[in-house]
Amino acid sequence: MNFLIERNKLLKKLEDLIYEIPENRILTSLKNTLNEQNSILMLNGTLSRTVVDSLQVESNIGNEILSFEQYFRNPLNTIESEDLKKLVSYLIKKKITINFIGKVWSNVDSVWIYFDTILNIPKLREKLSLSDNIIEHKNIDPRSGLELGFIDVITNEGVMGNLKI
Secondary structure, X not given: OOHHHHHHXXXXXXXXXXXXXXXXXXXXHHHHHHHHOOOHHHOOOHHHHHHHHHOOOOOHHHHHHHHHHHHHOOHHHHOOOHHHHHHXXXXXXXXXXXEEEEEOXXXXXOEEXXXXXXXXXXXXXXHHOOOOOEEEXXXXXXXXOOEXXXXXXXXXXXXXXXXXX
């Protein structure tokens, strides 16, 4: 599932509910909060707390918001590549900070996950037994970002770390 597409679907549903029940300020607050969530990394439980504290959890939109936030708070749910999932899981278990999750270029629709570390490419490839469709990616252009990591050539998804020059 695509984070921004799913977020926009929920925003539309909230707008429709606000039109039907304009006096419900909780719906407006939820809509404004959800609209501010431009990245998976911004999901911090605020939506769920608002639903649980102020809205009937049994409501359809309440359940949808809870499910949305729960699903997208797990970075593994943002990528399809099983090999990259292994890598992401390994790095998360090592408690390495994620800097960014999302679409990196306008011409690439796939999700890339950036970690605040320098990845040891040969060691990770061997340790995790990454398949041949996982290739090394290195960007040395300081204007677009120094990065080193892996791309799955089938899904075009990437997992990147920092590049030290």
